[in-house]
Amino acid sequence: MTRYAALLRGINVGGSRKLPMAELRALMDGLGYAGVGTYLQSGQAVFATGHGDEESLAAELASAVEKRFGFTVDVIVRDHAYLRAVAEACPFPAAGLEGRQLHVTYFSRPVEAARFAEIDPGSHLPEEFRLGDRALYLYAPDGLGRSKLAEQLSRPRLTKGLIATTRNWNTVLKLIELTAGE
Structure with missing residues (x-):
């Protein structure tokens, strides 16, 4: 199983x-x-x-x-x-961050980088995002609720045709633990 x-x-x-x-x-x-x-x-x-x-x-x-x-x-x-691979591929130094500062948005299918081309990465620093395999990693040092970048990334035109759902890093790690076995 x-x-x-x-x-x-x-x-x-x-x-x-x-x-x-x-x-x-x-x-x-x-x-x-x-x-x-x-x-x-x-x-x-x-x-x-x-x-x-x-x-x-x-x-x-x-x-x-x-x-x-x-x-x-x-x-x-x-x-x-897959959950473990997403965590292992994290482009940010997860071990040195609080769980509320790092998030993963899981997508229902692969996403082309061109979908997010309108977002100027430099205009949101120190917030950053990177695309992964059916996932988007978001570093938001002040948390998701205060993130202007998260607000832009979740605009309907950017996620059109996708299911997208975001989890903080603590939840990402907990799901890996819970799916590891009985």
Whole structure:
């Protein structure tokens, strides 16, 4: 069986699209997933399964959430090896930073650098971003909530046609740990 993390976008934020984690775990158990667990209340779940691939598992979970809770939710599913590879490829000195200063935006598919060509990297320093494999790394020394660069990177025209969901570095590392094994 392969261990995965499911990243649900935009749930339990601002009082809307409520999805209790206990109910999400029960839903995932009902789909036949093994070793189901959740992390925090903001849409991270881990599980194991021997069937499907990342895209089909994401679609299956999104469909089940819509049927059970009555709203659509974007879901990205990534396996342990991918999550670990993203962390290992981080272009910033993660070990020397606070978790709130470093973020990874996971994309549903590969993204061309040209999509972000309109952003002038020098105008946001010391904030910086780099593209990776279906991921974007953001260094925001004052945190995501104060980041002007994060605001620009999340504009709808830049993410059009993609599912994009961002996690801080602490969550990135925790998902690697939780998907490492039972």
